[in-house]
Amino acid sequence: MGGDLGGGNAVIDRARSAATERRASAGTLRVARKRVVAEGVVELTLVSPDGARLPDWAPGAHIDLVVPADGADAGLVRQYSLCGDRWRPAEYRIMVQREADGRGGSVAIHDRVAEGDALGFGGPRNHFRMAPAAEYLFVAGGIGITPLLPMIDQARRLQQPWRLLYLGRSARRLAGLAELAELGGAEDRVAVHAADELGRADLDAWRPADPAVRVFACGPNRLLDAVEAWGAPPGGLAPRVERFTAQVSAGASPSAFEVVAAHSGATATVDAGESVVDALRRVGVDVITSCAQGVCGTCETGVLAGDPDHRDSLLDDAERARGDCMFPCVSRSRAARLVLDL
Amino acid sequence: MTASTATIGPRTEVPRLDIDPFSDAFLADPFPFHERLREAAPVTYLEPYGVYAVARYAEVHRALTDWQGLQSAAGVGLSNFRKEPPWRPPSVLLEADPPRHDAPRSVLVKLLSPRRLRALEAGWRADAARVVDEMLARGRDFDAVTDLAEVFPLRVFPDAIGLGDSGREHLLPYGDFAFNAFGPRNRLVEEGQAGIGPTMAWIDAQCRRENLAPGGIGQQIWEAADRGEITAEQAPFVVRSLLTAGVDTTVTGIASVLHALADRPEDWRRLRADRSLLPRVFEEAVRLESPVQTFFRTTTQPVELAGVEIPADEKVLMFLGAANRDWRRWHDPHAFDLHRDPSGHVGFGMGLHQCVGQHLARLEAVSVLDALLDRVTALETTGPARRHLNNTLRGFEALPMRLTAA
Ligand code: FES
Numbered sequence: 001m002g003g004d005l006g007g008g009n010a011v012i013d014r015a016r017s018a019a020t021e022r023r024a025s026a027g028t029l030r031v032a033r034k035r036v037v038a039e040g041v042v043e044l045t046l047v048s049p050d051g052a053r054l055p056d057w058a059p060g061a062h063i064d065l066v067v068p069a070d071g072a073d074a075g076l077v078r079q080y081s082l083c084g085d086r087w088r089p090a091e092y093r094i095m096v097q098r099e100a101d102g103r104g105g106s107v108a109i110h111d112r113v114a115e116g117d118a119l120g121f122g123g124p125r126n127h128f129r130m131a132p133a134a135e136y137l138f139v140a141g142g143i144g145i146t147p148l149l150p151m152i153d154q155a156r157r158l159q160q161p162w163r164l165l166y167l168g169r170s171a172r173r174l175a176g177l178a179e180l181a182e183l184g185g186a187e188d189r190v191a192v193h194a195a196d197e198l199g200r201a202d203l204d205a206w207r208p209a210d211p212a213v214r215v216f217a218c219g220p221n222r223l224l225d226a227v228e229a230w231g232a233p234p235g236g237l238a239p240r241v242e243r244f245t246a247q248v249s250a251g252a253s254p255s256a257f258e259v260v261a262a263h264s265g266a267t268a269t270v271d272a273g274e275s276v277v278d279a280l281r282r283v284g285v286d287v288i289t290s291c292a293q294g295v296c297g298t299c300e301t302g303v304l305a306g307d308p309d310h311r312d313s314l315l316d317d318a319e320r321a322r323g324d325c326m327f328p329c330v331s332r333s334r335a336a337r338l339v340l341d342l
Numbered sequence: 343m344t345a346s347t348a349t350i351g352p353r354t355e356v357p358r359l360d361i362d363p364f365s366d367a368f369l370a371d372p373f374p375f376h377e378r379l380r381e382a383a384p385v386t387y388l389e390p391y392g393v394y395a396v397a398r399y400a401e402v403h404r405a406l407t408d409w410q411g412l413q414s415a416a417g418v419g420l421s422n423f424r425k426e427p428p429w430r431p432p433s434v435l436l437e438a439d440p441p442r443h444d445a446p447r448s449v450l451v452k453l454l455s456p457r458r459l460r461a462l463e464a465g466w467r468a469d470a471a472r473v474v475d476e477m478l479a480r481g482r483d484f485d486a487v488t489d490l491a492e493v494f495p496l497r498v499f500p501d502a503i504g505l506g507d508s509g510r511e512h513l514l515p516y517g518d519f520a521f522n523a524f525g526p527r528n529r530l531v532e533e534g535q536a537g538i539g540p541t542m543a544w545i546d547a548q549c550r551r552e553n554l555a556p557g558g559i560g561q562q563i564w565e566a567a568d569r570g571e572i573t574a575e576q577a578p579f580v581v582r583s584l585l586t587a588g589v590d591t592t593v594t595g596i597a598s599v600l601h602a603l604a605d606r607p608e609d610w611r612r613l614r615a616d617r618s619l620l621p622r623v624f625e626e627a628v629r630l631e632s633p634v635q636t637f638f639r640t641t642t643q644p645v646e647l648a649g650v651e652i653p654a655d656e657k658v659l660m661f662l663g664a665a666n667r668d669w670r671r672w673h674d675p676h677a678f679d680l681h682r683d684p685s686g687h688v689g690f691g692m693g694l695h696q697c698v699g700q701h702l703a704r705l706e707a708v709s710v711l712d713a714l715l716d717r718v719t720a721l722e723t724t725g726p727a728r729r730h731l732n733n734t735l736r737g738f739e740a741l742p743m744r745l746t747a748a
Contacts, residue, residue, distance in 0.1 A: 288622055290687075290696070
């Protein structure tokens, strides 16, 4: 399936390299591999620049990726579900479908990101956790397959029965069919419904009556609305869905910003290549850290002024929106100045 | 070593040491043994139990974080659950790996996050003030273990979980036994075994939904099961994990920081003037004392560690306490130093299994210290510290002290 992208991208590569190189250190991922996995879908394999372990994740998790914006310095923040194998701790994998009328993130990844590039990242965070169940029904619409792939792998590892309904306009545009065939094994677990061959799917025929079956779905809103309308079967739980985020994040951190420790007034400039904690240490302000990856919560610090660029795995969207605390081992600033309760 | 030997096995020599990390001599004074373990090689082999051991910071950190290669589900004590049955149904957290570990862990991470615990903070600070006032009313001489370090967690923790009033005296012996049980069946385990039946029955009963008070953390765990985040079968074990790991550890943590701060009038004065140092003081005490000294992992496959290939299905003993005093990582490692940045210590572990109650432990310790600093101008020891021996925890039996009231 697919194959490496041809040389056509080389021209764009050179034009874009200066902007991405600047971020090639703290809080960045290097694109180790980029390949086409279906029509209009590329898969990126991302590794940390020094090859170290990346923060742990579980099925349903996504990362925030800072995607180079056309001509701008700050970049766009976009969320992508992780679809790789967490038994490979030094890499993440994402799949991106080209959305010509999208908000620019997918086009940037398709056209401007090349192997070797460094991209800022945050997370992983998980708003779509796979919960234990006796049996699973997964419903994917197009690229919505991405968070479901690791879930399916997990169901298989736990030897729990599962089925997948995978809907799309045409089979050529559906990623992961080969892997799914393998995961499904001899049993008939995967139903692919391509509209160009089969017409509209009779979705409600899939509605489980058995309360032991839990539904996890991801895809376009119209599909998810229909799945959610199934509600909870008697004695069971309602379907869990993940919607492609409609929320447009503001630009990411400027390449350098100023951090102020309010109690002492100590001020440091945080360069693109260092963390807020490191910068504060240089001016004699210690923030105690443990994981230094935004996962343990040890370094939680109050924000008195500024606009944090959250990169942790801990805060949910509402907590992020409040902007009153952050994890300076990984998180940064969207504005030129950040004042912390230190 | 000759380069021509084509044998499978360690590429680097693994020194075989005749050290018993669960002997009374080791537990009473681990430091000379730690020194030998650390300096012999990055990976050693302990003859008495046939296990691999790591005692340097880098290797301990690696072993803690590499859950893919070094699993927990075969037990984090000496016993290999793949070969012998565990003494109780395994923990769904501590003794589990992904994917089974995911759901219980994420429920507790949420319930024990600093943002959630803030709801308890005012109450805990008031309780700490009361506990210290009661102690002051009894006079200047006190035992930092039995009069304070044990009193405060037992005052606030069972209420936070939502336990009933009767039977709380089982909590300390249960934790003591559970942490002993990670070691071999030595004298400490045998002695604990005698009275453990009723204690285990009480613990199991507390984990049931009907015995947990509304609003408490225990009941919230059951509510997570209602929402389908964990199963109803997992819920009591998630509650049990708090009862196992939530008391003896925090008692030891509080005792450790008081032990470290006694007879240090300079530090005490500085702290009285600048409470923003409190989090650092506690972390430094946890680094230096490492209340939890050891845990095991089991290799899932041949694992390379510092050039050594450890075969699959081998037990690896991680000396957290030794790593926290490794000169390769820490300057002047045996000193309690308020100027040090203790970031990155492995006293709470690291990675996927890092102590999920660490924020709770911190809040307890800081509440007690703050209350003491408000009321006490000096803290001095009046006799030698007496250690409480446990196969895993480095705790105290007694810490006789005298204070000067403000
Ligand atoms: S040190 Fe773990 S979240 Fe920052």
